[in-house]
Amino acid sequence: MSLRPTVDFLLYDWLNAPALNERERFVDHSRETFDAVLDTCERIAREKYAPFNRLVDTQEPHFDGEKVILPQATHDAQKAYAESGMLSAAQDYDVGGMQLPYTVEAAANAFFAMASVSMGSGMLTTGNANLLMVHGTPAQKQVFALNEFSGRFSGTMCLSEPQAGSSLSDVMTRAVPDGADFESDPLGPRYRLTGNKMWISAGEHELTENIIHLVLAKIPDENGKLVPGTRGISLFIVPKKMVNAGGELTGERNDVALAGLNHKCGWRGTTNTLLNFGEGRYPVNGEAGAVGYLVGQAGKGLHCMFHMMNEARIGVGLAATMLGMAGYHASLDYAKNRPQGRPMGPAGKDPAQPPVRIIEHADVKRMLLAQKSYCEGALALELYCARLVDEQHTGADHSADEARLLLEVLTPIAKSWPSEWCLEANSLAIQIHGGYGYTRDFPVEQYWRDNRLNMIHEGTHGIQAMDLLGRKVLMEGGKGLKLLAERINGTIERAIQVPELAGHANALGQALAQVGAATKAAWATGEPTDALANAVPYLQAFGHTVLAWVWLDVALAAHVAPESSARTGRLAAMRFFFHYELPKIGAWLQVVSRRDQTCAELPEDAF
Numbered sequence: 001m002s003l004r005p006t007v008d009f010l011l012y013d014w015l016n017a018p019a020l021n022e023r024e025r026f027v028d029h030s031r032e033t034f035d036a037v038l039d040t041c042e043r044i045a046r047e048k049y050a051p052f053n054r055l056v057d058t059q060e061p062h063f064d065g066e067k068v069i070l071p072q073a074t075h076d077a078q079k080a081y082a083e084s085g086m087l088s089a090a091q092d093y094d095v096g097g098m099q100l101p102y103t104v105e106a107a108a109n110a111f112f113a114m115a116s117v118s119m120g121s122g123m124l125t126t127g128n129a130n131l132l133m134v135h136g137t138p139a140q141k142q143v144f145a146l147n148e149f150s151g152r153f154s155g156t157m158c159l160s161e162p163q164a165g166s167s168l169s170d171v172m173t174r175a176v177p178d179g180a181d182f183e184s185d186p187l188g189p190r191y192r193l194t195g196n197k198m199w200i201s202a203g204e205h206e207l208t209e210n211i212i213h214l215v216l217a218k219i220p221d222e223n224g225k226l227v228p229g230t231r232g233i234s235l236f237i238v239p240k241k242m243v244n245a246g247g248e249l250t251g252e253r254n255d256v257a258l259a260g261l262n263h264k265c266g267w268r269g270t271t272n273t274l275l276n277f278g279e280g281r282y283p284v285n286g287e288a289g290a291v292g293y294l295v296g297q298a299g300k301g302l303h304c305m306f307h308m309m310n311e312a313r314i315g316v317g318l319a320a321t322m323l324g325m326a327g328y329h330a331s332l333d334y335a336k337n338r339p340q341g342r343p344m345g346p347a348g349k350d351p352a353q354p355p356v357r358i359i360e361h362a363d364v365k366r367m368l369l370a371q372k373s374y375c376e377g378a379l380a381l382e383l384y385c386a387r388l389v390d391e392q393h394t395g396a397d398h399s400a401d402e403a404r405l406l407l408e409v410l411t412p413i414a415k416s417w418p419s420e421w422c423l424e425a426n427s428l429a430i431q432i433h434g435g436y437g438y439t440r441d442f443p444v445e446q447y448w449r450d451n452r453l454n455m456i457h458e459g460t461h462g463i464q465a466m467d468l469l470g471r472k473v474l475m476e477g478g479k480g481l482k483l484l485a486e487r488i489n490g491t492i493e494r495a496i497q498v499p500e501l502a503g504h505a506n507a508l509g510q511a512l513a514q515v516g517a518a519t520k521a522a523w524a525t526g527e528p529t530d531a532l533a534n535a536v537p538y539l540q541a542f543g544h545t546v547l548a549w550v551w552l553d554v555a556l557a558a559h560v561a562p563e564s565s566a567r568t569g570r571l572a573a574m575r576f577f578f579h580y581e582l583p584k585i586g587a588w589l590q591v592v593s594r595r596d597q598t599c600a601e602l603p604e605d606a607f
């Protein structure tokens with residue numbers, strides 16, 4: 001079974017991606033150029049990633065006392081990815097990019113996430129370099145970003161610290177000016193950083209010539225104190241190896257040391273590190289302190305970071321989706337081949353009959369359809385959000401602003417919904433395999449372990465939920481929520497005209513009204529402690545309503561397609577979602593609307 005027909009259907013029959021080519025930025029593109037990118041990525045993923053997915057899980061990165069060693073397959077895969085030009089796919093032609101719409105870039109990257117999510121397809125490097133293209137100086141772009149796009153250097157994001165995970169305002173890494181001439185360095189105002197960064201993905205390896213860390217740190221005030229809160233946070237480029245203004249390595253190591261590798265539950269193809277900055281292990285010019293170059297203005301570090309958050313979160317949602325999809329395809333294949341049990345007839349089971357394949361049991365079909373509805377629905381959502389990113393960047397003013405607002409509201413869902421429900425899909429894939437699914441002889445347990453990360457990083461589930469109910473649905477006087485409701489109502493109006501979809505359109509209308517009422521009820525007292533006590537059930541109900549909308553909209557496109565088994569499957573997945581999933585929102589929204597304090601008020605000693 002191939003992913004490609006689903007991607008093609010969503011890109012071309014549903015989102016009409018080639019319509020983007022009417023825009024000046026994408027005028028050289030066509031369906032043929034999009035297909036060529038998809039073909040290339042599908043091929044590299046099949047040849048260089050998929051065959052090594054188990055290998056990178058069993059041969060975890062290890063430190064030999066000097067270097068972090070990764071399997072040769074990871075080197076080969078990342079080289080092939082860089083050579084494909086995908087690292088700079090969205091960039092301008094004059095810096096070597098393809099000016100590819102993000103919608104197509106995201107779709108193409110889906111193949112890598114499905115083939116081997118942890119071997120990495122450059123999400124961190126691209127995100128790091130994209131940020132520098134927006135906030136960096138011309139020299140920072142030239143020396144750091146362009147070398148990342150070419151694959152010569154790679155990038156990291158160093159936000160978290162041992163004591164500062166969800167709460168970045170507690171960051172303690174310090175940055176002090178490096179000498180009297182610190183402002184005249186050609187690579188930007190030069191500082192010395194000291195502190196520890198925890199959980200840094202791809203923080204140490206030999207895959208590229210250099211590693212470019214983007215580090216959040218605080219510049220102390222005149223009394224040497226760190227400014228509390230997020231206001232004092234600045235952003236710095238800290239290369240692992242020192243470079244000159246021409247981008248050449250000077251031969252000197254920067255004062256960034258690997259303190260240890262984290263041994264993870266899954267996603268083992270990517271190193272995860274504790275890094276010590278400025279402890280004096282590698283003094284620069286005889287002094288301790290990691291050399292870092294300020295990006296943008298001092299105190300605006302989080303603002304710069306958040307610039308790339310929408311795309312990073314769509315990337316995480318897409319990774320979660322594709323891990324779910326990998327499990328779905330594996331369990332479908334298994335279910336078609338595993339004989340077990342006999343069909344139920346009017347007189348019960350007939351032991352004289354040969355066993356059937358498990359796909360013939362209704363409960364196994366239920367588990368398969370659940371996975372299909374979660375994963376193909378989530379893929380549609382991610383591509384819809386990617387299309388909004390293109391709209392925000394290249395649409396006319398009004399439409400670009402609407403896309404921005406919709407992304408504000410939808411991004412917590414794009415990140416969190418697949419992280420929860422495509423993980424559930426992985427659990428169902430294990431269930432379909434029975435005992436075999438619980439062994440390492442089949443791939444499904446690895447998909448689950450890899451996917452378990454996604455509810456944790458890039459903002460935990462709880463933090464995303466509070467962002468949605470505490471900020472996003474309220475922002476600009478509730479404008480984003482209203483706009484989303486308008487889009488959902490637009491789909492309902494079209495679907496109500498189609499007899500086969502009218503009942504679902506009505507159900508979606510009721511769900512939307514329930515979410516609206518629960519939002520008001522949650523905030524009825526105006527007290528965040530009342531409203532946010534049940535932010536996660538709200539996120540779940542909101543997410544299910546958004547997915548029901550996406551499925552109904554996809555069904556409108558499927559409905560007009562010629563008869564085929566793919567069409568039948570899509571319409572069945574939509575029906576499954578409406579019959580088995582959407583009704584769940586009632587329970588979730590009940591505790592939200594009542595501002596139920598059962599959890600919030602329980603004293604610690606009663607647990």
Ligand SMILES: Cc1cc2nc3c(=O)[nH]c(=O)nc-3n(C[C@H](O)[C@H](O)[C@H](O)COP(=O)(O)OP(=O)(O)OC[C@H]3O[C@@H](n4cnc5c(N)ncnc54)[C@H](O)[C@@H]3O)c2cc1C
Pocket residue numbers: 156157158159160162164165166167198199200201202264267272453456457458459460461462463
């Ligand atoms: C494999 C992996 C890769 C990572 N990669 C990177 C990376 O490349 N760069 C980077 O900077 N970071 C990275 N992270 C860090 C990741 O972003 C953090 O783990 C995450 O932000 C949570 O922080 P924490 O682990 O300290 O958990 P905590 O913040 O301590 O949270 C623990 C639990 O408490 C809950 N909680 C915390 N605060 C609140 C609150 N105010 N209200 C309600 N509930 C709350 C959380 O939801 C969570 O369930 C990575 C993490 C992992 C595991």
